[in-house]
Amino acid sequence: MVNELIAKRVAELRTEIRRLDHLYYVEATSEVTDLQYDRLLEELKRLETEHPELASADSPTQRVGDAPVEHLVQVPHTVPMLSIDNTYSREELKAYFDRTEKLLGEPIQWVMEFKIDGVAASVRYEQGQLVTALTRGNGQVGDDITHNARTIRDLPLRLVGETPPSVLEVRGEVYMTNADLADLNLRQTEAGSEPFKNTRNVTAGTIRLLDPSIATERKLRFFCHGIGESEGLSAQDHIAFLDEVGKLGIPPTPQVQVLENSAEALKAVAVFEEEMPDLPFEVDGIVFKVNRFDQRERLGIRSKSPRWVIAYKFERYEAVTLLRSISVQVGKTGAITPVAHLQPVDIADTTVSRASLHNADEIERLDVREGDVVVVEKAGKIIPKVVRVEKHERKSELPPFRFPTHCPECSTELVRDDGGVYIRCPNPECPAQLRQRLIYFGSRPGMDIDGLGDELVELLVQRGIVSSYADLYRLTVNELADVHWLKQRKGKDGKMIDVQVGKKNAENLVAGVEASRSRGLARVLASISIRHVGPRVAQLITRQYPTLDQLQSASVEDLASIHEIGDAIAKSMHEFLHSDYGSKVFAELRAANVKLSEELPDLGDAPLAGKTLVVTGTLQHFNRDEIKALIEKLGGRASSSISKKTDYLVAGEKAGSKLTKAKSLGVNVLTEIEFKALIDS
Template sequence: MPLTSVADLSPTEAEAEFARLNAELARHDALYHAQDAPEISDADYDALKRRALDIEARFPELTTTDSASQVVGAAASAQFAPVRHGVPMLSLDNAFDDGEAADFVARIGRFLKLPGQDPIAFVAEPKIDGLSASLRYENGRLVRGATRGDGRTGEDVTANLRTLDDIPEELAGSGWPAVIEIRGEVYAPNDAFDAFNAAAEAAGQRTYANPRNFAAGSLRQKDPAITATRPLRFFAYAWGEVSEPFAQTQGEALEAFRRWGLSVNDRSVRVEGVGGLLDVYRGLEADRARLGYDIDGVVYKVDRLDWQARLGFVARTPRWAIAHKFPAQQASTVLEGIDIQVGRTGSHTPVARLHPVTVGGVVVRNATLHNADEIARKDVRIGDTVILQRAGDVIPQILGVVDADRPGRGAPYAFPSHCECPLKTPLEKETTASGVESVVRRCTGELACPFQRIEHLKHFVSRRAFDIEGLGEKQIIAFHERGWLAEPADIFRLARDKDRLDALRTEEGYGETSVANLVAGIDARRTIALDRFIYGLGVRDIGEQTSIVLARAFETWPAFQAACIAASEGIASDAWVRLSEAHAVSARVIAALAAAEPASEDPWPEAPLDQKIALAFPGLASPARRGLATLAQDWTGLVELARVARLEGPSETLGQIAGVSGVGPVAARALAVFFREPHNRARVEALVAELDRIEDAERPKSDTAVAGKTVVFTGALERFTRDEAKARAESLGAKVSGSVSKKTDYLVAGPGAGSKLADAQKHGVQVLTEDEWLALIGG
């Protein structure tokens, strides 16, 4: 659904939208700046921020200290000592097209009251996609280095920054002020980043998503010796606190940095007027993939420093500088083929196989095509030249076809009708009980399909399931291909199979230590927590959090198993589900239908259907009557609905599972369907037979300081992850909510807390820091 134009928002709508956007921006700021784990592309972030700023411009009374116009970066983490910047490290406003760049130049001319014909000189430089840092030199010696943090307080990473070759311990030459904070960007060259990732992957170690995350993660290492091994570089381009002037223009300042032994980007250049700025922008955009490091735009700065001083700042940004951002990165290449990936639940996902093309310094060979409907909508065919887009770290996607009208174009792509596995099982489009057809096509072979078996096994050994040391994706595939693994129980059988372990040593080249470690890793999981066991089964729609909730609700494996088997014998019919999902049809309405048993012959043949419903089922509100009329259409249909309500609903046990807070009817039905299948039950029983113990779930405590209390966590938590915080709170008997209301007892606020903090203050909710929360719950 398209967003309402900011110009059309009412004050109430604007306030709600503004609060939502600021909360979302605060979350993404914390992910990007504090955790080095962005979830969205820069382009998507910029779109969120731009809308927030537009709302704030129209409704300035909404401005608060955590508004989009006031916030820079995210708070520093507790891992390093805080550093207060002598001069704040502020961010830049953005321009997204040539017109906005021209407006920037015009605003400067108007502010300085310059004659229109006199061109303004600027320095234009690449906007490096790295991590901002500030270097404090006193009497020419480096005394402290810090990250930007929230712009006012950063992290002391002096020891780590000293390991970078581009950062001198002592400034060269002469003429430097007694005190100067030199600022710039820490980054990783693309070739060095690729080499690091390749070596790390070969060694089974952590890899990074992109050079920016790599640079940030490397600079924030607790051990500077680790940072020293990372290929980090530094470009200097600005300054903060300074004891005395050292230049009259931006260009002179960059030349001074060069003389003092600092690296300055050689693509920084002095130009005049809008035309000069846009020429630099076009040149850098064209050369972007060949620079050897990532950039996401061009920064324009007024060259004269006295003019910079006169122009000053607006809130969080200088008037004298702006970042002209590049659009989402695009390229054209040839679609060489379409491969199908089969997921754990049988979903068939098409992936484009492309002739390799560089997009923003990254070689792209594959792109998502989403599903069969998407291929048909875009009419993508093998052999086509296609437009490829890569925005930030988002998986590349195909936007469309360049040469759709070319002679001799290939035939339309025919999506498979059967699974890619040797069984060639038919694919089906699922239809929900309410009649909505899914775009996903699934193999109906379930665990008879070898592709799904492999994916189930991968899921079973994954970190949040059984987390078996030494048994990763490569081993699962290899052992499956040898016929050793077909179900989870086979993993535990393998650890006691002398012949196969001997074959590993002789045929597969495993060393004695490797085999011993594999066996130890498997045997260590013969005792498993109930929630991990449930999650490891790989039941569709049963995620990690639902597994935890189920484990706590039923406490023991026998109790949970018995409930699932009982539920499998009482699955509601599709007709009952359609009834339950109809507009305004609640459980009370269904109960009224089931209790009524209307006569088969229509007692009121002349009455309209709405009146018949009111007479047959007195007490139903008009919305419910309208919902039933839509389903029934006549008296015969109404009698059938009553029969379905009475005879085809879920069993009491299935209803109990669905009623567990955090589970619901979809997950409950998925469990029932899973345990209804004999082969699934056999697989589970075989697994249980190989285990020593499934540990009972810990019952939430009722005698703690937070038992029965409602808690909300917000901001970038530093002492624990969000999942850890929630699990700990729930184990102590607290209820964790995602929103603040007058019923909330505590708000635990980390750095970057936004609208939830404001809501807590409005409702008089007690706000705690992470340390105060830990003190309350006893650590």
């Protein structure tokens, strides 16, 4: 009989190694060193070798060492693995949303997720054990890649939990990170082999190899984004499904957004195109899916694709060039942003000589150094970014980039955001921040001051003519007209020429500054670079607090109770209002006769004028956005949290904790029918 202590130790080792794998590959964290991990794995291998009767197909040791298969076998999918429609046009995307909503005949909640540029795969578990993995193939039949799927470290060989679903077939994407490709290409060239071009090509080739030991070395990964056959899941929508499979140990596709309607979805597309997040893997678009499974069933499928999903793709363009140097810029909120200065290269009909490196963590993740050969990508309207270092082109030892510890402009010691990735200069009087703030203040989203361009701001700050927002309102035509500077002329000779503002330009600028005095408090709040406060947030705040005095008297809790504001924005707004710097800014603007109030519409006898309402539970006659918009239209304030200041709680079915709290505070509770009676009275 096998020694019980040895069997217990084997079980302990397997549990611990699985836990460490999940931490490292799924949660991107680690509790042990590589050496400590290797020792645990070696101990498990030794015990299993000495006691073969303890062998188990789901042991972490079984991820490597399988014998190569003779050839790939084709296996039918239990549920067809269909492709999805795609579009490159925002107009076609809108038409799809309109068509789908019309076909269903009711509101649709959409989910948006990354379209990861990898290889589609279906992975099947039975009684919690990984039994089969297939490629998409033709949708009906796929290649059996189980031998290679078992090498994917973030894909569990056995599901987490005591009672896993009896059958679970997940669909997802096998992919490789840019950092792992850089390391792989370095090994390729050291071995005298050709480097791989991109992550998708190497993933597609690797997943179909016959020898799993090669797949082990290439560190493939997996994200789950869909479902095939299943027995035992409780999820009724996509978000709940991703949460459920995540708890079973399968990594769900990350950063999924829930969007209440197609209008929000289209706004999300615009934001994504302009502000694509920094990701360690390649994406070639975004995917929109109907969230609720019952709505998906009613929409059904076409011959080759479901009606409930579409991909919005963008063209990706890449080029390889030399990274000459790295510099850092100080932004209007003090964030220190590293910039890659490149040997100019043509990408998508534009010459690119600079690319963002985002933050210090991104530099470390890429291991990018001055003098490196890098891959630069431009996708859609997204600004160029460095996606990968061609480490195999690094012919000599290059020193790592040292991120500054002090502001390059004012020498103040830099600080990192609590729990964040950004490093900032905390000095609000920093000249670099001042320049960026003034540029934004005069921009169209700011106070819209015609003629206040980047170059002129630089000059006015440099010469000490302007050192605050209020200084702009003291500028005179005579003072500006005589301002001149040397500028390099465009063209072959590149001759330096003297440029002067001149009287006409000075008159236009002073007129633009004068016009901005009356823009109102919301525009001021959105223009003075308060963290997290843009035009939309400023409008929401000033609807509730239309004068500066009222706003300054509001507590953090008061601000956070405003619909769509939340704790982080409220804290940032309150801290700015009561900081020495913020108090000085508002005092100077007030002295400069800048309007610091808003003219709110006269609601007269509007039924909800001055009332604060909270909505909770499932409603029959309104969706959540409709009723909140109606409350604001009728003069009320739609809040997200219950407090003593709440006038009414509109409670639908399954109201939950908000209803309990409202009753304890003595807040008036209305049914939908009572709410309709109130607004019709």
